[in-house]
Amino acid sequence: MSAESASPRISILMLPGQVPLDLAGPLQVFLSAASHNELTLRFIGPHASIDWFGGLSLSGIAPLPETLEETDLLIVPGHDRKYLDPATHNACLHWLRHNAQNATIIMAVCSGALLLGQAGLLDGHRCTTHHRLRETLRTLAPKALIQDDCIFVEDRRVLTSAGISTGIDTALYWVQRTLGARIAMAVARDMVLYLRRSGQEPQLSPWLEGRNHVHxxxxxxxxxxxxxxxxxxxxxxxxxxxxxxxxxxxxxxxxxxxxxxxxxxxxxxxxxxxxxxxxxxxxxxxxxxxxxxxxxxxxxxxxxxxxxxxxxxxxxxxxxxxxx
Missing domain, CATH: 1.10.10.60 (Homeodomain-like)
Incomplete structure (x- = not known):
């Protein structure tokens, strides 16, 4: 199937404590791509609605299917783990272990990598997460091959990113490899993105280092x-x-x-x-x-x-x- 005629299916795992930009950044990439090429977006999760930040709530979430239909991309956005109660956490781990194989690509943004790691889906894979969470990921997934200084990593069928704005870079990378460079460039123009960063960019820019002071x-x-x-x-x-x-x-x-x-x-x-x-x-x-x-x-x-x-x-x- 050519990049022009493809109609990829994307499933997004919605969890309590969803980090706003970890979800909204990649989502905007896909919504922009959908204006150039047909996409199917599904929002699935353990709860029909979840409390968001700032008094907002998200609803219209479909239940986790007992068996995930074949999906081109399964996304696990970052979330604040303190909002994920043990029962929901265990249910998500169980579901991922039994359904992740039905996704062509699994993409984790920021702390979403921790959930993949606990589910054993990062074992033997090169991966990354937010620089403040790398040691936690090493503890939760000792068999994972964690990369220290990059904004996203692709290893076989797993994409992991450092989080926050890097979810946009990772989503745009997926659009380019799936739908082609023409659509990826159109999305970048739509979103006024100056330049898609490669996965090898460091998480901490030299322009920001040495500025965390009050002098x-x-x-x-x-x-x-x-x-x-x-x-x-x-x-x-x-x-x-x-x-x-x-x-x-x-x-x-x-x-x-x-x-x-x-x-x-x-x-x-x-x-x-x-x-x-x-x-x-x-x-x-x-x-x-x-x-x-x-x-x-x-x-x-x-x-x-x-x-x-x-x-x-x-x-x-x-x-x-x-x-x-």
């Missing part, structure tokens, strides 16, 4: 560095911007971010260079200038972080993660 002057400096990567930043220039001495800046920046000022700036420059390499056809010399480095500096810094050349990224983009 106002450091935040102002970091904002300035982010917006002027091409500027030739010296420690003295950064110190002047932050209104402190170079020695004080180095001490405070390291204390609050975990990086030295130049190390943090280098990570941003490499992240931006990586994005430009993937998204543009600019020569490496132009990209180096755009991020405030010489071509030689870019290649040297790149090799220290990636152990490969920048030009290799364009031929094998998924083989490079962002700076470690």
């Amino acid at each position: 106002e002057r450091l935040h102002r400096l970091q904002d300035e560095l982010c917006s002027t990567l091409a500027h030739s930043w010296t420690l003295e220039a950064m110190s002047e911007n932050a209104c402190m001495s170079p020695r004080q800046l180095t001490r405070l920046f390291t204390q609050h971010t975990g990086f030295s000022p130049h190390s943090w700036l280098t990570r941003l420059r490499l992240a931006q260079a990586r994005q430009l390499l993937l998204e543009t056809k600019r020569p490496i010399e132009r990209i180096a200038d755009d991020v405030g480095l010489t071509p030689r500096q870019l290649r040297r810094q790149w090799q220290q972080h990636f152990k490969a050349s920048p030009s290799a990224l364009r031929s094998t983009p998924d083989s490079h993660a962002d700076p470690a």
Whole structure:
């Protein structure tokens, strides 16, 4: 059956404590895809209605079928486990163990991987989940092969994602492999998605690392560095911007971010260079200038972080993660 004529069947397991974006993000991808290609969406669960967050409730949920009909995609969105009582939890585990084999692909978003892991469906599979839940997943599913720094993983018939916004990336990936690149690109345009991330993206972006502090002057400096990567930043220039001495800046920046000022700036420059390499056809010399480095500096810094050349990224983009 061709991608254009396919009519995939998607079943979504609805559970108490459903995390809003874990459900709504992938769902919007499928609703957008349905405007370009016929899809069948079913919402199934142990309860006909569930309390959601903020005083909302979700209803119209079909009972868990005794036997799941052949399904192209079975989705287990993330949920807050404290809302899942033992009886419901055990019923879902029992149902998954006896019905998951009827799904061509099983997709877990965020903490949904914990339920799959307890059901034994991740044994021997590479998988991932939210970075705060990885150790819990290792305890619940000791035979699972958990990947630490990626936003989603596909291993045979199992797709797992890190959660929250990454459910959108994973759903869009499924749309592309099932319905084709043309429809996936149309969905991305519909949803105003700038770029579908590959599964090899790190869960914590270099643009967000080192920002979990409350030092106002450091935040102002970091904002300035982010917006002027091409500027030739010296420690003295950064110190002047932050209104402190170079020695004080180095001490405070390291204390609050975990990086030295130049190390943090280098990570941003490499992240931006990586994005430009993937998204543009600019020569490496132009990209180096755009991020405030010489071509030689870019290649040297790149090799220290990636152990490969920048030009290799364009031929094998998924083989490079962002700076470690």
